[in-house]
Amino acid sequence: MILPNLVLGGAAPFLGYGHPPGVNMGDKFKDRGQALVVGAHATLMKGIHAPAKADAGNFARGAYSVVMSGIYVDDEDMGEVFWYTGEGGMDKGSKQVKDQQMLTGSNAALKNNCDTRTPVRVLRGYVEEAAPAAGGEEAAAGGKGGKGGRGGRVAAPKKEKGLVYEGLYLVLEYKMEPSKDGPLVCKFLMHGLPGHSSVNSKVEYGILSNVGSAYTMHARRLAGAGAPSTKRARKAAKDEKARELARQWMLSEVKRLYPGPELQQEDVSGGQEAVPIPVINQVNSERLPSDFAYTREYAWAPGVYHLVAPALRTADEEMRQFSREAVHGLCGIAFNRHIAAQDRALEAAGKLPQGYEAHLEQQYNEAGCLMVTDPCGVHECGSGCSAKACRRNMQLSQGVQLPLEVFMTASKGWGVRCREEVPAGAFVCCYVGQLITDAMAEVRKGVDHYLFDLDFFAHIYTEIADKGLGAIAEEIPLHKIPPVLSVGMIRQTQINAAAAARHLPEKQERPQPPAAAAAGAEGGGAYGGGAADAAAGPATAAAAGAGAPGANSAEAAAQSGGEDAAPGPGSATGSGAGAASSSELAGMVTREGVARAAHALAESCDALARSVADGASTFLGGENILAAIEQAKSRAAAAATATSTSGAAAAVDQPHQLHQIDRAVTLAAASKAAATAVESGDPGAFYLQPIISRDEDKAAERAGGAAAAPLALPATSGDGMDVEQQEQGGAAAAAGPQGGAFSNRGPAGSAVGAPRLLPPAPDRAAALAAGPVAAAAAAAGPVQGDGEEYAPMLVIDARTTGNVGRFINHSCDGNLTIQAVFAGVYRSTLLYHVGLYACRNIPPLEELSYNYGYHNQQQQQQAHKGGAAEKQFVMQCNCGAANCIGNLM
Numbered sequence: 086m087i088l089p090n091l092v093l094g095g096a097a098p099f100l101g102y103g104h105p106p107g108v109n110m111g112d113k114f115k116d117r118g119q120a121l122v123v124g125a126h127a128t129l130m131k132g133i134h135a136p137a138k139a140d141a142g143n144f145a146r147g148a149y150s151v152v153m154s155g156i157y158v159d160d161e162d163m164g165e166v167f168w169y170t171g172e173g174g175m176d177k178g179s180k181q182v183k184d185q186q187m188l189t190g191s192n193a194a195l196k197n198n199c200d201t202r203t204p205v206r207v208l209r210g211y212v213e214e215a216a217p218a219a220g221g222e223e224a225a226a227g228g229k230g231g232k233g234g235r236g237g238r239v240a241a242p243k244k245e246k247g248l249v250y251e252g253l254y255l256v257l258e259y260k261m262e263p264s265k266d267g268p269l270v271c272k273f274l275m276h277g278l279p280g281h282s283s284v285n286s287k288v289e290y291g292i293l294s295n296v297g298s299a300y301t302m303h304a305r306r307l308a309g310a311g312a313p314s315t316k317r318a319r320k321a322a323k324d325e326k327a328r329e330l331a332r333q334w335m336l337s338e339v340k341r342l343y344p345g346p347e348l349q350q351e352d353v354s355g356g357q358e359a360v361p362i363p364v365i366n367q368v369n370s371e372r373l374p375s376d377f378a379y380t381r382e383y384a385w386a387p388g389v390y391h392l393v394a395p396a397l398r399t400a401d402e403e404m405r406q407f408s409r410e411a412v413h414g415l416c417g418i419a420f421n422r423h424i425a426a427q428d429r430a431l432e433a434a435g436k437l438p439q440g441y442e443a444h445l446e447q448q449y450n451e452a453g454c455l456m457v458t459d460p461c462g463v464h465e466c467g468s469g470c471s472a473k474a475c476r477r478n479m480q481l482s483q484g485v486q487l488p489l490e491v492f493m494t495a496s497k498g499w500g501v502r503c504r505e506e507v508p509a510g511a512f513v514c515c516y517v518g519q520l521i522t523d524a525m526a527e528v529r530k531g532v533d534h535y536l537f538d539l540d541f542f543a544h545i546y547t548e549i550a551d552k553g554l555g556a557i558a559e560e561i562p563l564h565k566i567p568p569v570l571s572v573g574m575i576r577q578t579q580i581n582a583a584a585a586a587r588h589l590p591e592k593q594e595r596p597q598p599p600a601a602a603a604a605g606a607e608g609g610g611a612y613g614g615g616a617a618d619a620a621a622g623p624a625t626a627a628a629a630g631a632g633a634p635g636a637n638s639a640e641a642a643a644q645s646g647g648e649d650a651a652p653g654p655g656s657a658t659g660s661g662a663g664a665a666s667s668s669e670l671a672g673m674v675t676r677e678g679v680a681r682a683a684h685a686l687a688e689s690c691d692a693l694a695r696s697v698a699d700g701a702s703t704f705l706g707g708e709n710i711l712a713a714i715e716q717a718k719s720r721a722a723a724a725a726t727a728t729s730t731s732g733a734a735a736a737v738d739q740p741h742q743l744h745q746i747d748r749a750v751t752l753a754a755a756s757k758a759a760a761t762a763v764e765s766g767d768p769g770a771f772y773l774q775p776i777i778s779r780d781e782d783k784a785a786e787r788a789g790g791a792a793a794a795p796l797a798l799p800a801t802s803g804d805g806m807d808v809e810q811q812e813q814g815g816a817a818a819a820a821g822p823q824g825g826a827f828s829n830r831g832p833a834g835s836a837v838g839a840p841r842l843l844p845p846a847p848d849r850a851a852a853l854a855a856g857p858v859a860a861a862a863a864a865a866g867p868v869q870g871d872g873e874e875y876a877p878m879l880v881i882d883a884r885t886t887g888n889v890g891r892f893i894n895h896s897c898d899g900n901l902t903i904q905a906v907f908a909g910v911y912r913s914t915l916l917y918h919v920g921l922y923a924c925r926n927i928p929p930l931e932e933l934s935y936n937y938g939y940h941n942q943q944q945q946q947q948a949h950k951g952g953a954a955e956k957q958f959v960m961q962c963n964c965g966a967a968n969c970i971g972n973l974m
């Protein structure tokens with residue numbers, strides 16, 4: 086046996102808690118000697134490394150580390166959670182012959198970890214295929230040392246054994262129960278500390294000693310004790326219990342750290358995230374807005390999903406086509422492998438542009454940190470994937486894992502920090518909120534500080550074009566960058582959907598079986614393709630085939646409680662979130678269903694308009710806002726230099742607000758008119774509402790007689806918003822004109838991209854036959870040409886419904902970076918998540934920030950609009966970075 090002092094050469098072993106310096110989760114050790122040298126498990130002899138009795142202070146805190154090596158038949162490893170057996174009572178043949186003791190020795194120390202909630206380091210045994218070159222060298226880990234060693238050193242050709250560092254685990258419970266061999270053993274329930282633990286191996290009995298596995302035998306025993314009947318259900322029940330216990334511990338930590346009134350909320354997520362996110366204010370008495378509701382996933386504003394579904398569907402078909410080529414479209418790793426292979430082929434053909442980074446098959450490293458940002462997006466795996474690499478490829482999908490805090494900053498309002506160091510590449514959180522259309526966001530631009538355009542890929546096209554990288558523009562979009570819809574394609578899908586809607590039956594013929602819809606989530610794509618449509622009968626198939634939204638499998642998955650089912654469009658996760666039931670979804674294949682969606686959307690638009698108008702009333706100074714707008718407009722025109730304190734003068738000072746109200750009223754009127762047209766027999770009118778708000782579109786709508794009806798009513802028409810509505814309190818208060826006109830949304834995104842194939846030409850004859858609205862829209866036609874324009878179709882509004890991401894402030898030198906991620910229920914669709922990752926190691930309690938990027942967007946807009954960027958608002962930047970340019974926008 087090698088003695089520690091021989092291994093360490095006289096150096097002191099590491100006697101401390103937490104991660105040992107320089108050791109990362111996933112680090113592998115050939116044997117205990119290596120683990121000792123680095124301080125991961127500083128004993129060669131024992132499975133539990135506890136402080137010496139003489140070190141009473143540390144002993145009372147608990148053990149430093151444990152090795153889970155499959156020596157004890159009563160161990161039970163479920164990954165993130167495992168039951169660990171204490172030490173003692175074994176004979177030389179590793180049979181339990183005596184009761185173990187809970188109150189003495191290492192078992193007592195491990196019990197203290199539970200009582201004091203001190204995390205313990207964990208190492209697991211692993212066995213894997215040896216690299217071909219490796220000789221017959223055998224790992225010594227888990228041999229006769231440790232807690233007894235039932236096996237021995239049996240040669241295992243072609244296998245490599247060792248220990249892997251799994252980070253920090255909490256001891257959630259301890260108990261004594263009879264061993265399978267008879268006598269009592271001490272058992273400890275361990276749970277990985279979120280953000281500080283990994284599962285690189287699962288230990289089965291005898292894993293390091295080639296004794297047969299007892300895992301299944303143990304599972305049978307559990308099944309007989311009235312536990313849930315399937316292995317999966319049992320695991321889920323234990324996971325749930327362990328998560329709750331871990332959460333309770335983390336909450337107690339929060340209260341210990343912030344014992345006073347500075348702790349405004351223990352967990353702003355209300356239990357939705359795995360870790361509690363406290364709200365702390367040590368600066369003033371401000372509180373979070375009372376209308377803020379936390380959501381972990383996107384929440385659709387009522388009616389919006391149905392309106393944009395045809396356009397999303399078109400993009401998703403391209404994406405699914407690509408996925409099918411990739412063989413395993415839904416496995417992120419397989420998807421990446423496919424792209425990487427294409428990159429290699431391009432490289433071999435000498436076509437890979439210089440400076441272009443080839444795609445990685447694994448985008449996260451062993452510790453789960455993103456290795457490099459990727460314009461193609463990060464493709465995560467779903468619950469169907471179980472390989473080790475796949476499990477690691479689910480960082481965003483797991484939600485927040487780091488101990489984040491929302492705290493009051495000195496000069497930027499609320500901000501976010503992390504109590505622990507955040508390693509470079511670690512996933513911090515994503516930015517989610519309510520999804521609204523670009524046209525709806527346009528109404529709130531300037532009064533909403535929480536808008537985020539989903540136009541990431543459009544910007545990539547712009548960057549490519551701006552850099553003049555012709556070769557990239559030609560090659561990359563063809564195989565790498567996910568599809569982006571041009572404005573023309575969006576308009577065309579709307580026209581197609583409108584035409585198809587006119588062939589819908591009045592009432593639903595046959596209800597959609599939810600199970601079939603759920604099956605479509607994995608098999609048929611996310612927007613009603615494949616099995617879901619087929620099962621729904623001819624009516625659904627016809628509508629879906631023509632672009633109208635059939636059953637949405639992402640929604641169905643969400644409703645059926647599928648594992649991946651983060652709250653999708655079908656779940657109400659906060660105020661104003663979409664709440665379509667499955668019958669409503671199925672109802673979308675009838676005219677009745679379209680009418681319901683049209684009314685829901687009209688209500689959403691109305692609420693948006695009211696929130697802007699309510700804020701505006703303070704500076705327009707009138708109860709009848711529409712009349713006040715008219716007055717303000719005419720006075721503004723007549724007296725551009727007015728200096729009085731009247732409402733009109735204020736409006737002149739704030740032309741931006743006036744413009745907002747104009748837009749709000751127009752949008753509310755258009756959506757109401759569409760709902761009315763649907764009611765009176767034209768379901769197509771629903772799909773012809775504006776999704777993207779662009780000056781060109783508005784001009785076309787206003788100009789073309791039939792094109793203007795029913796979508797472009799006069800901006801201040803009394804039909805658009807009645808007095809009763811005007812006087813109703815807004816569902817959500819606007820930031821108000823003084824509140825700092827600013828948002829996460831830059832100037833209207835417009836980007837010139839590489840030429841892309843257009844879908845088939847619109848069936849204008851069918852549209853003409855179908856009625857004046859479709860004819861008008863067909864006449865307005867898609868925008869075509871080499872320089873196609875791209876614009877964000879959807880915008881995230883996190884003002885009243887959002888997650889911790891909406892509290893993260895801007896810095897000109899941010900420590901986080903933005904990355905598009907395909908994950909969770911939406912992972913095979915175009916609807917990516919906005920992931921925020923650490924771009925360097927961030928010390929504990931440093932404020933987290935990222936560069937909002939407005940200046941870039943503004944420059945782009947200037948470039949593409951011939952220098953005429955719309956400068957709407959300026960706000961002083963208080964980021965304090967050395968390279969701070971002084972203002973936001």
Ligand SMILES: C[S@@+](CC[C@H](N)C(=O)[O-])C[C@H]1O[C@@H](n2cnc3c(N)ncnc32)[C@H](O)[C@@H]1O
Pocket residue numbers: 496497498499500534535825827828829891892893894895896961962963964
């Ligand atoms: C997405 S929110 C961030 C959270 C916000 N601080 C809050 O209290 O909810 C964006 C708003 O935060 C403030 N903000 C963010 N970064 C800032 C900075 N660098 N300087 C000044 N204000 C900033 C501005 O009011 C901005 O409109």
